[in-house]
Amino acid sequence: MVTCHLCAPGERQYYSTSLALQIHLANVHNVATPCIPFCETLCTLRNYTTRFELHLHDRDIRGQDVTTFFHEYGHHLANVLRHFGFPLRYFATLKVELGRYTPDDELHLDIQYVSSRVFTVWSENDVQSVVTETATEIEQSLENRQSEGSGFFLFRIHSCIVNVGRLLPQLIGCSDFDLSAELKRKRRSLLNVNARLLEDEKNMCFAFSVIAGLHPAGGNDRDRASSYRPYLSEYVFPDTFPVTFPKDVEQFERTNGVTINVYGYDKEEKFVYPLKVAREEREKHVDLLLIDFHFVLISNFNALFQRRGYHHCKRCMTGFSDEGILADHMMLCRDQRVAKTVYPKKGETLSFSGEHLMSEVPFYCVYDFESILSPCLDKGNVYEDHIPSSFCLVVVRASDSHVVQKHIFRGRNCVEVFMNLLRRLHDEILGWIHVIAPIEMTEGDKRQDSAATHCNICKEPFTKRVAVRDHDHVSGQYRQTLCQSCNLKLRVPPQNSDHCAQCQLRLEFYPISLTSARKN
Numbered sequence: 001m002v003t004c005h006l007c008a009p010g011e012r013q014y015y016s017t018s019l020a021l022q023i024h025l026a027n028v029h030n031v032a033t034p035c036i037p038f039c040e041t042l043c044t045l046r047n048y049t050t051r052f053e054l055h056l057h058d059r060d061i062r063g064q065d066v067t068t069f070f071h072e073y074g075h076h077l078a079n080v081l082r083h084f085g086f087p088l089r090y091f092a093t094l095k096v097e098l099g100r101y102t103p104d105d106e107l108h109l110d111i112q113y114v115s116s117r118v119f120t121v122w123s124e125n126d127v128q129s130v131v132t133e134t135a136t137e138i139e140q141s142l143e144n145r146q147s148e149g150s151g152f153f154l155f156r157i158h159s160c161i162v163n164v165g166r167l168l169p170q171l172i173g174c175s176d177f178d179l180s181a182e183l184k185r186k187r188r189s190l191l192n193v194n195a196r197l198l199e200d201e202k203n204m205c206f207a208f209s210v211i212a213g214l215h216p217a218g219g220n221d222r223d224r225a226s227s228y229r230p231y232l233s234e235y236v237f238p239d240t241f242p243v244t245f246p247k248d249v250e251q252f253e254r255t256n257g258v259t260i261n262v263y264g265y266d267k268e269e270k271f272v273y274p275l276k277v278a279r280e281e282r283e284k285h286v287d288l289l290l291i292d293f294h295f296v297l298i299s300n301f302n303a304l305f306q307r308r309g310y311h312h313c314k315r316c317m318t319g320f321s322d323e324g325i326l327a328d329h330m331m332l333c334r335d336q337r338v339a340k341t342v343y344p345k346k347g348e349t350l351s352f353s354g355e356h357l358m359s360e361v362p363f364y365c366v367y368d369f370e371s372i373l374s375p376c377l378d379k380g381n382v383y384e385d386h387i388p389s390s391f392c393l394v395v396v397r398a399s400d401s402h403v404v405q406k407h408i409f410r411g412r413n414c415v416e417v418f419m420n421l422l423r424r425l426h427d428e429i430l431g432w433i434h435v436i437a438p439i440e441m442t443e444g445d446k447r448q449d450s451a452a453t454h455c456n457i458c459k460e461p462f463t464k465r466v467a468v469r470d471h472d473h474v475s476g477q478y479r480q481t482l483c484q485s486c487n488l489k490l491r492v493p494p495q496n497s498d499h500c501a502q503c504q505l506r507l508e509f510y511p512i513s514l515t516s517a518r519k520n
Helices: 018-029 066-084 124-146 205-214 229-234 247-256 323-333 414-434 443-451 484-489 499-509
Strands: 039-041 049-055 088-101 107-115 119-121 153-166 170-172 243-245 259-266 271-276 285-290 295-298 363-379 382-397 402-410 467-471 478-483 516-518
Touching (some): 049 066, 066 124, 066 153, 124 153, 205 247, 205 285, 205 295, 243 247, 247 259, 363 414, 382 414, 402 414, 443 478, 467 484, 478 484
Antiparallel strands (some): 049 153, 088 107, 088 119, 088 153, 170 243, 382 402, 382 516
């Protein structure tokens, strides 16, 4: 069942079929028929993007699973894209309700939004593939949230929000272009084919740059169009120039079996950065520089950079002194998004702001289970079961690795005893943590405290900040002298105190899986 969210909250009705909703929307709200059950809503960026929404009824079983939702409504999303017109860019967001059980066995519900990345759709041929990718990305993102130890699970899907914007493709190809002074000095690495161009060839910088890379000319004829004109008929180029980037460039790659990397240039900072990089370079490969709506051939990629003799990664621009090191780097970099690595400038400083993450857990538990192998003759290829028979658990104080408690139990009900022990230790350890022991200082500690001039964490002098003594709240031992701000931040994160309870709660809801030996 779907509802009309365009009606006032007190006047909303639910419709069992899309046809019934379609009639209501067309008659009452004048909504375009091809978009139903998605409806266009008001958007603060109305002049730039259009927003479509689909709202589900609370009892709609299609909203209980992401895969089922996109299986049922994916074609409606595709119709929205077709209705909007191509080319376009869009992203989809699911408003979901996630649930989890608290240590008190209460169901806690939380509203969250899960979005896909922004997709570019050039034509009707791309619609089905991007809708499938949208569903896969959102489902994967939701699974990642549930697998991070939060204990959340999908309770239901409230709505789907689609933001669509018109794409104005960038046209590359200008009739009058000249390299800047600093780029003209890089004659070993850049080639601008701009000599002896015919009148109808002045916007064909893409074609001549690609041909110059695939069929290089020598001597003084390198920048002359006449050196490359005979090869134009050997490749299928776009029908019109200037070309659209990246659509026409990608189409040329697919049609001609060529890979092309495209890089941009920052005039102010004077550095090259990647725009489009092929994952695997084919035998026919070209590197192009895009600057001021004009393509220039990169004839020698490494010569673009100041440090000579270095081999640079084409994905992140990092330089290496040896090709072997670059090859090892590429094994890691090829799966990452293309980007230029930028480091802080000289004189700039970075500050650490995670003081609250520096405190270690005061106590931790280490345990081990033992099992008895029981023959099993009636389970196919399984020939023995592992039956828990005993466990050992020790509670360790983190500050000095001292074993505070040790528990050993043997018996058939060892799992039940273990769970009860965890509950008891949870309450007991919380009591230890909440009792703060007074500070104990030796003569050496007092001398160290008197000699301290800077905070050990933020490194600020105590002339600007108030100095305080930091100590272990469990043992009372003096640790260091900090500023008052850092000392207040240096505490055990509150989620650590409940970690034990959360773990035993998850063990209750997810039965322990015992490994069984199998026949080969």
